[in-house]
Amino acid sequence: MNYLPLKGLTVLELSQYLSGPSAGLRLADLGARVIKIERPGGGDACRQLSIKNLWAGESSLLFHTINRNKESFAADLKNPDELAVVKRLIEEADVITHNFRPGVMSKIGLDYASVQEINPRIIYAEITGFGKEGPWKAKPGQDLLLQAMSGLAYASGNVNDDPVPFGIAIADILCGSHLVQGILAALIRRQKRGVGALIEVSLLESLLDFQFEFLTTYYSSRKQPQRSSVNNGNPLLSAPYGIYRAADGFIGIAMVSLQRLATSLHCEALKRFSQEEAFNKRDEIKAILSAHLVSKPSAYWLFQLHKEGIWAMEVMDWKQMKQQPAYKTLDMEQELTLYPGKKIITTRCPIRINGKKLFSSKPAPQLGEHTGKIKKDILLKTP
Amino acid sequence: MDLLEDIVVIDFSQFLSGPSAGLRLADMGAQVIKIEKPSGGDICRQLYVSDVMIEGESTIFHAINRNKQSYVADLKEEVDLEKVKQLLSQADVMLHNFRPGVMERLGLSYQEVKKINPSIVYAEITGYGTEGPWINLPGQDLLLQSVSGLTWLSHNSDNMPTPMGVAVVDILAGTHVTQGILATLYQRAITGEGALVQVSMFESILDFQFEVLTCFYNDGNQLPVRSAVNNGHAYVSAPYGIYKTADGYLALAMGSIPVLGRLLGCGDLERYQDSQDWFTRRDEIKSILAAHLLTQTTAGWLSVLEPADIWCAPVMDYEGLVQQEGYKVLNMELTVQTGNGLNITTTRCPIRVDGNMLTSSVGAPLLGEHNREIDARFSIK
Known part of the structure; x- marks a missing residue:
């Protein structure tokens, strides 16, 4: 396979944000041609949503980050003529999201049943917030x-803290990933059986799935997993799991037996705890460990821990990370030229195929940038 | 199949x-x-x-x-x-x-x-x-x-x-x-x-982290600064975060600060008219909001905010969640x-x-x- 695996597929993206x-x-x-169908005037609302007030041309840097390597087709779906053109695109497409x-x-006339009539082989993929039934469907x-609603805010931070959300849009990212999984599996079936599919995911189901270990534990015990009161790393896990302050920075310590840890760090006070107490007395144990670790710099502790093969790492910020040869070796950054004189750096796809990293230098499209060309292509195809 | x-x-x-x-x-x-x-x-x-x-x-x-x-x-x-x-x-x-x-x-x-x-x-x-x-x-x-x-x-x-x-x-x-x-x-x-x-x-x-890393790569490698008050996202303006109420917690996503001030009866918020301030002065804004939200129950605030299409939600743990019809x-x-x-x-x-x-x-x-x-x-x- 010397080409990208989804080469030849066309995806119509009616999604925003x-x-x-x-x-x-x-x-x-992964190789598909992705055409954003955007409303004239503003397009994907994310074009106007900036973080830290960073812009690149007419659209936010955020939009450029999420929408690189795509095309844009402007169409007002409430205008019958323009809707008819989009329906022509649907005839030719493999996937619509x-x-x-x-x-x-449904109001536009592009619900699954209607789209299936236009193209029975299409994979119709949709994301909702809370599913399509029940009291929350319109939220x-x-x-x-x-x-907030899925219980996730009780996983991070310490037990006496207020609920602490993840500082990244975890529900959006996971739900998008699940949609991709459903689409690709449906494409495999289509290749064998010639049938299309309806793929549905919701942000809530995706976040519940994300917490499946916690929820399974909860269903079995009916007890809310509690965050540790000291340096909580994961509510389900025993001491020492968490991040600790050293004299000059922080270190993360994962699973390790208390005796090995005590020996490696020369921490006598830890030795009186048995391994059976590592969960039930985790706060006490972690407090002792915290007091011990602030006395010396992180490099000292990491040397001691790594010498014994104990799972620990330095806590880094992005500046520190960027200096690491291990980061540089990844080649995770790629440069895009948005227009003459304007370059930005972003990340590449995290999946490697046949030993190759997947780079793409194609920037995000301007609103309607490809409308003319796509229309012309369709006219050529129309008998 | x-x-x-x-x-x-x-x-x-x-x-x-x-x-x-x-x-x-x-x-x-x-x-x-x-x-x-x-x-x-x-x-x-x-x-x-x-x-x-x-x-x-x-x-x-x-x-x-x-x-x-x-x-x-x-x-x-x-x-x-x-x-x-x-x-x-x-x-x-x-x-x-x-x-x-x-x-x-x-x-x-x-x-x-x-x-x-x-x-x-x-x-x-x-x-x-x-x-x-x-x-x-x-x-x-x-x-x-x-x-x-x-x-x-x-x-x-x-x-x-x-x-x-x-x-x-x-x-x-x-x-x-x-x-x-x-x-x-x-x-x-x-x-x-x-x-x-x-x-x-x-x-x-x-x-x-592609969204926030891309900011970092292109803004001269400035590190993220978490909000000092009820941080929801280091790069997002007030009110984004989770707030304590009289009987629980309330999540507030993106929204206009003066509109929130008016709906919640919190006059101090109405003076933040410039949306740029919602980011640069977010800790100050969120402190005012946090103090005010303590005065009423979560359900009380939701009954005001939801009809006005403000992006808000109650904060639930599993026990709270599994009783909800929307979960079932x-x-x-x-x-x-x-x-x-x-x-x-x-x-x-x-x-x-x-x-x-x-x-x-x-x-x-x-x-x-x-x-x-x-x-x-x-x-x-």
């Missing part, structure tokens, strides 16, 4: 709100 | 990253066979977490490995290795998450396996890739969070670096390897060609049964296909439960 578009980005990096709230696509599918 | 009907996956992986990928493939219809060592099998079987166990076994092993089969083989014994090679010759996918070099020593590198089965999709997860100074370090979730800058994004600015309390690196690496496997299986369905798919936990956790209607709980009759409640696959939920009732396998059946089915000698 992050969840659906992150799925489109992955499909694009959207993340509108339930009911919106906004926003990442932080989903974290 | 199941999406992945007739796909056979030989899974050598342990713990969470690889096995979570195997679980997804199984739920979408693949036959997933865990190759386990005779003494104890997948280490995750013995990884007791919390104080909750299911009949003496780890709850999480059951969650991660349901809907799979177990085939015991000692890969250091020639007879067993030969059997596994016979299996591989008939498989569609092979998956492992050993450190670099282990599969080479066993004679199961991609080059070797390709000789047995040229059209196989060979997928591997490493901690830090296959080159560079860290390749022999353990690929462990907390440690990857530690080195990747991730711990500087959650919690408030005066808190220590705070890891995400769920094994997010494992889960993402598993998700990415699944994507790679499926994309190459699709191509194989057209051309018959196999492929090598490689994912590392390091690359996966960098990909997870998802039918997310799944009861599975193991080979010795044990019933376990866990969650189902989050993907729906053609309007159907994917709900296999097959529990995690006992160690070696399927050796005989698999030997017969694949004519292993």
Whole structure:
């Protein structure tokens, strides 16, 4: 396989913001042609959503990050003529994604049943916030709100802290990833059986899936997993699991038996605890360890720990990480030229195929950048 | 028809990253066979977490490995290795998450396996890739969070670096390897060609941070600064965060500060008219908001904010969540049964296909439960 695995596939992306578009980005990096269908005037609302007020041309840097390697086709889906052109595109497409709230696509006439009539082999993939039934179906599918409602805010931080959300849009990212999985599996079936598929995911189901270890534990005990009161790393895990302050920085210590740890760090006070106490007395143990570790620099502790093969690493920020040969070896950064004179750096696809890293220098499209060309291509195909 | 009907996956992986990928493939219809060592099998079987166990076994092993089969083989014994090679010759996918070099020593590198089965999709997860100074370090979730800058994004600015309390690196690496496997299986369905798919936990956790890393790469390498008050996202303006109320907590996402001030009856907020200030003065704004929200119950605030289409939600723990109609209607709980009759409640696959939920009732396998059946089915000698 000397080419990208999804070469030859066309994806129509009616999705906005992050969840659906992150799925489109992955499909694009794996070789699909991804065409964003955007409303004239503003397009994907993410174009106007900046973080830290960073912009690149007319659109936010955020939009450029999520939508590189795609094309843009501007169409007003409420205008019958433009809708007819989009339907022509649907005839030719392999996959269509959207993340509108339930009911919106039916109103436009692009619900699954209608799209299936146009193209029975299509993979129709949709993201909702909370599914399509029940009292929450019309609620906004926003990442932080989903974290709040799904129990996830009780996983991070210490037990006496307020609920602590993940500082990254975890629900959007996971849900986009699940959508990709469903789409690709459906494409495999289509290749064998010639049938299309409806793939549905929701932000809430994706976040519950993410917590499957916690929820299985909860269903069995009916006890909420509690965060540790000292340096919580994961509510399900015993001491020493967590991040500790050293004299000059921080270190993460993962699973290790208490005796090995005590010996390696010369921490006498730890030796009186048996391994059976590592969970139930974890706060006490972790407090002792915390007091011990602040006395010396992180390099000293890491040397002691690594000498014994104990699972520990320095805590780094991005500047420190960027200096590491291990980071540089990854070649994770790639440069895109947005327009003459404007370059940005972003990350590449994390999957390697046949030993090759997947780079793509194609930047995010301007709104409607490819409308003319795509229309012309369709006209040529129309008998 | 199941999406992945007739796909056979030989899974050598342990713990969470690889096995979570195997679980997804199984739920979408693949036959997933865990190759386990005779003494104890997948280490995750013995990884007791919390104080909750299911009949003496780890709850999480059951969650991660349901809907799979177990085939015991000692890969250091020639007879067993030969059997596994016979299996591989008939498989569609092979998956492992050993450190670099282990599969080479066993004679199961991609080059070797390709000789047995040229059209196989060979997928591997490493901690830090296959080159560079860290390749022999353990690929462990907390440690990857530690080195990747991730711990500087959650919690408030005066808190220590705070890891995400769920094994997010494992889960993402598993998700990415699944994507790679499926994309190459699709191509194989057209051309018959196999492929090598490689994912590392390091690359996966960098990909997870792609939005904020791209800011960092392009803003002169400025490090993220977490909000001092109720941090929700280091790069997002007030009010984004979780707030304490008179009886619980309330989450507020993006929204206009003066509009919030008016709705909540908090006059002090109405003077923040310039939306730029919502970022640069977010700690000040969030302090005012935090003090005000303490004066009323969560339900009280929601009754004002929801009708005005403000992005808000109550904060729930599992006990609160599972009582909600919005949770129940998802039918997310799944009861599975193991080979010795044990019933376990866990969650189902989050993907729906053609309007159907994917709900296999097959529990995690006992160690070696399927050796005989698999030997017969694949004519292993």
